[in-house]
Amino acid sequence: MRPDRRSLLLGSAALALARPARAAQGLRVQDLRVQDLRDQGLRDQGLRDDAGRVLDRLRTPVARVFPAGPPAAILLYTLAPDLLLGWPRAIRPAEKPYLSARAAELPEVGRLTGRGNTANLEAVLASKPDLILDVGSTAETYRSLADRVQDQTGIPYALLDGRLAAAPATYRSLGRLIGRDAEPLATLSEGILATVRERVARVPEGERPRVYLARGPRGLETARQGSINVEALALMGAVNVAGPGGSLAQVSPEDVVAWAPEVIVALDPAFAAAALQDPLWQATPALAANRLHVSPSLPFGWVDFPPSVNRLLGLWWLGKILYPARFPEDIRAVARDLHGRLYHVTPDDAALDRVLAGAL
Incomplete structure (x- = not known):
């Protein structure tokens, strides 16, 4: 039995409606494959922090970063304020006018390192960060802490060099980790340090x-x-x-x-x-x-x-x-x-x- 005109039209309409859905599904699959390739690229590159630790658990894009202490919070805020989950200590009223409105109202999350560490790992996990960022000494004591927290939480923990003289390189390291252009701030800090040394x-x-x-x-x-x-x-x-x-x-x-x-x-x-x-x-x-x-x-x-x-x-x-x-x-x-x-x-x-x- 040959199909009539009405059946053909309905069938054509159904095919037309199905194509965008299939195309969208194909795009989603393609996006996932691209993301997998990016993640694999990070693993293949052996992306490392400034302590030489391989961060093979880090996935892109990084959208949420937990600062282990005040130095990390400030460094991250200057480069990528939208990624900062909170401050180790709540911003005080006198300080708020000097920060962006969003950053000034971020919650207090405590600190994992330094004197008076107040954050516990349960609170860190509850904030669902993509990365824990620590900035300071890269000595063995702090490498061990980073490894221990990373093993206990399953969250990548990056340890960056906090020396003032290393600021340009530290900016570049952070930029690589979070996928942001750190060159303007790296160049700025490089220029300040060079001027000071010269004079x-x-x-x-x-x-x-x-x-x-x-x-x-x-x-x-x-x-x-x-x-x-x-x-x-x-x-x-x-x-x-x-x-x-x-x-x-x-x-x-x-x-x-x-x-x-x-x-x-x-x-x-x-x-x-x-x-x-x-x-x-x-x-x-x-x-x-x-x-x-x-x-x-x-x-x-x-x-x-x-x-x-x-x-x-x-x-x-x-x-x-x-x-x-x-x-x-x-x-x-x-x-x-x-x-x-x-x-x-x-x-x-x-x-x-x-x-x-x-x-x-």
């Missing part, structure tokens, strides 16, 4: 100032030479009066007076205000020459903490207070530009006033 190299050894880093409300915690907390000062060629040791140290006012620092860099404004009224601190050459400076700290510290790429701004500021003739740039203009590039918000004059209060 500091011209300073005779005898003209490099003796500096004391005053931490805490009493100013009696400091960081000895070799510590990550004084990397910015070391890059500026400053002589650390606390001497070598590579760690934080508690000292006495008498120690500081004996060391006779020519410049004091304070992290706490309350300490700076008290020191100006204290005869013991007034006995230092730094206070006699009015060279007690409070490091800017909005939205993050410029010199010491957290030890991440936020310290790139601090290099310019330290240059200004240590070698004003060699760093003639307008620090307000520099700060405005770098805030825009790193923090995705360009502060107005009033916001800059708050950032630089007591700093110069």
